[in-house]
Amino acid sequence: MSDGVYDSIVEAIGNTPLVRLNRIVDGSAATVYVKLEYLNPGGSVKDRAARAMILAAEDAGELRPGGTVVEATSGNTGIGLAAIAAARGYRTIVVVPDKSSREKIALLRAHGVEVHVTPGGRPAGHPEHLRSVALRLAAEIPGAWFAGQYDNPANPEAHRRTTGPELWAQTGGRITHFVAGVGTGGTITGTGEYLKEISGGAVRVIGADPATSVYGGGDGRAWYVESVGHYLHPETETDEWPDSYHPEIVDRIERISDVESLTVLGRLAREEGLLLGGSSGTAVAAALRIARTLGPEDVVVVLAPDSGRSYLSKYFDDDWLGRFGFPLYGPANEPTIGALFDEVAGSTLRTIASGATVAAARELLEVAPVLPVLLQRSASGPAVVVEILGVVTAASLAGAPDDAVVTEYADAPLPVVGSTEPVRRAAERIADRPGPVLVAYEGRAVAVLDGARIIAAATNSK
Known part of the structure; x- marks a missing residue:
């Protein structure tokens, strides 16, 4: 048989190409290559770990014929496991967070996977936490095996045996910096x-991390780019990092904001012809930042985990981008919330922490008619926004004792419109809720507007 002919999908994983970046390097002297892992059969870098984990489980007798593969994942590992499991005769059950793109969930179901969607914002140990749900299912189902990518030694070993050697061979040993x-x-x-x-020891290893992820020193609050970083819920008592991650290998970490990741994604698609996923935007943004500090002898290789085809309903969709206040992928061609309402740009949103007292809320309500209630780490510390639990007004606190916790009297969260969202589209979404609405800018709540004003502005512009 000639090269490129395989007995099964298992042998077809790996040996993905490197492609040089030319137009978005903005004059950097260093050479920058992207390793296109979406060209693996299952569509992502996670095919490598999935293969290694399944083969290791078979060798150890943990996964037997007719067994069931169970995993907690944001999607890609589940897809890789499902593809390999299907080829080897196993059933697959995957637990995903509700922030996973609908394309990923559809791909899982296309492989015949039983998908369980659970809230992503749960502390470790909570019954609805991804790992808790997956472990419960694995314990209940006869013949089930929990893959456990976060702590499975076969995960990093897969890359030690395949990804690393490929990069060294593909660059002829010239690689100086690896970014992932x-x-x-x-x-x-x-x-x-x-x-x-x-x-x-000559190659430098750079980690790309969301700005608020704990790995890079962030406070752990949620971000919008999938499949990268380490989230820390305020109610998590002990923050345990994965056994698969050896931080001593990483020479430095570049913290990348959501908006920088999404901006780079757009440039990659339009200027390099590369439609990549959100975490690829984070990694490439870090690689470009590093490349600007290097010389012509340096070779930077950045790993792109998956394709943008799994995120067309999110990072490449103006409706999704606009409602969170991110820059639109295409021109708005009509008035936006941020352009029409001056108070969006210059306002400071007043909020109240979830552990605060009713008395504290009443004091703030003297200067703010509506207070969003923010989930935070502790009542005494600074408010760290992970989630907006609801809102309070003077009316909602009427009769509440001053020493009560404000969260007990909060109303439901307000509707959210984005600063970059066209006024017409925002008005359509809030048509049945004309009261106060939150305005988001680059994923953060920044102001409260009267929904009736938005509806009126949309009507007047017709």
Whole structure:
């Protein structure tokens, strides 16, 4: 048989190409290559770990013929596991967070996966936390095996054996910097360990991380780019990092905001012809930042985990971008919330922390008619926005004792419109709720507007 002919999908994983970036490097002297992992059969870098984990489980007798593969994942690992499991005769059950793109969930179901969607904003140990649900299912189902990518040693080993050697061979040993996002930690750990060992420690390993992720020193609050970073819920008592991640391998971490990741995604598609996923935007943004500090002898390789085809309903969709106040993918061609209402740009949103007292809320309500209630780490510390639990007004606190916790008297969260969202579209979404609405800018709540004003503005512009 000639090269490129395989007995099954298992052998077809890996040996993905490197493509040089030319137009978005903005004059950097260093050479920057992207490793296109979406060209794996299952569509992502997670095919490598999925194959290694299943084969290791078979060798150990943990996964037997007719068994069931169970995993907690944002989607890609589940897709890789499902594809390989299908080829080897296993059933697959995957637990995903509700922030996963609908395309990923559809792909899982296309492989015959039983998908369980659970709230993403749950503390570790909570019954609805991804891992808790997956472990419960694995315990209840006869013959089930929990893949556990976060702590499975086969995850980083897959990259130590395949991704690292491929990069070294593809660059002829010229690679000087390796950049990858940090999620489970398996990719950056395994690849980084190999590259450091074969280069005698010369290759520098850079982690790309969402700005608020704990890995890079953030406070752990939620972000919008999927499949990268380490979220820390305020109610998590002990923050446990994955065994698959060996932080000593990483020389530095670049913290990348959501808006920078999404901006780079747009440039990659339009200027390089590369339609990549959200975490790829985070990684490429970090690689470009590093490349600007390097010289012509340096070779930067950045790993792009998956394709933008799994996120067309999110990062490449102006409706999704606009409602959270991110820059639109295309021109608005009509008035937006931020352009029409001056108070959006210059306002400071007053909020109240979830652990605060009713007395504190009443004091703030003297200067603000509506107070969003923010989930925070502790009542005494600074408010760290993870989630808006609801809102309080003077009316909702009427009769409440001053020493009560404000969360007990909060009304439902307000509708949200985005600063970049066309006024007409925002008005359509809030037509049945003309009261106060929150305005988001780059994913953060920044102001409260009267919904009736938005509806009126849309009507007058017709």
